[in-house]
Amino acid sequence: MxxxxxxxxxxxxxxxxxxxxxxxxxxxxxxxxxxxxxxxxxxxxxxxxxxxxxxxxxxxxxxxxxxxxxxxxxxxxxxxxxxxxxxxxxxxxxxxxxxxxxxxxxxxxxxDLIVDRGGLDDIIRAGGTVAVDAGTAPDADALPIPESTAETALDFAACIGCGACVAACPNGSAHLFTGAKLTHLALLPIPALERTRRARSMVAEADGLFGPCSLYGECEQACPAGIPLTAIAAVNHERLLGGLRRRLNRRAG
Missing domain, CATH: 3.10.20.30 (Beta-grasp domain)
Incomplete structure (x- = not known):
């Protein structure tokens, strides 16, 4: 044709x-x-x-x-x-x-058709990695994780960082991307040790570089990895939880 x-x-x-x-x-x-x-x-x-x-x-x-x-x-x-x-x-x-x-x-x-998606890399650099000193590698069964938890973490880890969610959103929000990374790492035991710091730094970076969530859900329809809208809820959840933990730690200290 x-x-x-x-x-x-x-x-x-x-x-x-x-x-x-x-x-x-x-x-x-x-x-x-x-x-x-x-x-x-x-x-x-x-x-x-x-x-x-x-x-x-x-x-x-x-x-x-x-x-x-x-x-x-x-x-x-x-x-x-x-x-x-x-x-x-x-x-x-x-x-x-x-x-x-x-x-x-x-x-x-x-x-032409090439765009700079470096803002997504900036969010990852802000906290989307694991920097815990774990010492020697633990045995495979040393930290048991329920199968349902592991599968859910893998579902959110499937995000490929293509930027479709940002382009589809009327406000140019990266909440689906950020929430997918936060949820994936919060569900696993070793990455969760940095949960508070990660939420604070990654959400601050996303807020500074991208727009707020529009709550319309265009991002979910565009996402080729099928990341659900619950990832967006995780952004505020992790941010609020991180703030609560900081206040509790200050009182305990």
Whole structure:
């Protein structure tokens, strides 16, 4: 089938962007959005033009690098599916597809479809790691964890940091991302030792870099990892719990 593509072109962060229109013939419906961009770039290179810059890595829905906006929808027409798995079967012959970067004030465009998602890395650096001196490695059964707790922690750890939740939110909030990290680490015994410090630093970083939660739930529909809205509740829960623990520790001291 033949598809028309309106793709965003922007040479640098400070340059004025614009949409370019191209037509591609012989497109197979089973191809992904990224494979459509591959075909477009081959066509551009063959004609002596600059290819479209976009990010991708694993193309297996794991790395989170491929996020783009397709016809106004984060990642593409299917909910909870990354761009690399969005298929062209949703489009008819002769359809027009508009592809642009993830749109958020916190994700400035670097070039074409590539945005700077470094704010998410800043949240992780603020406390999304474990720095407890655990000594030698404990035996596997030294800290028993209920299976249901471990499975829940893994569900929240599935967040791939693609930024879809931020781009989908009208306020550009990163609460789903932040809450997923906080919940995952709070459920496990060794990371939970830093729970108070982590909540304080990560939530403060998220509040400073991103907008407040809009409470509409667009983030849950866009998230390719299926992170539930309960992660958003965890942000305030962990923040309040951290403040309560600090006050109790001061009184005890």
């Amino acid at each position: 033949k598809l028309d593509i309106e793709v965003w072109r922007q040479a640098s962060p400070g340059a004025k962007g614009r949409f370019e229109r191209h037509s591609i013939d012989g497109v197979e419906p089973h191809l992904s959005i990224l494979e459509l961009l591959d075909a477009l770039n081959e066509q551009l290179i063959d004609s002596g033009h600059e290819p479209v810059a976009f990010e991708s890595d694993c193309r297996e829905g794991i790395c989170g690098a491929c996020g783009v906006t397709v016809d106004g929808a984060v990642h593409g027409p299917e909910n909870n599916v990354p761009s690399c798995h969005q298929r062209l079967v949703h489009y008819r012959d002769g359809a027009t597809i508009r592809i642009e970067p993830l749109r958020s004030a916190s994700f400035p465009v670097l070039r």
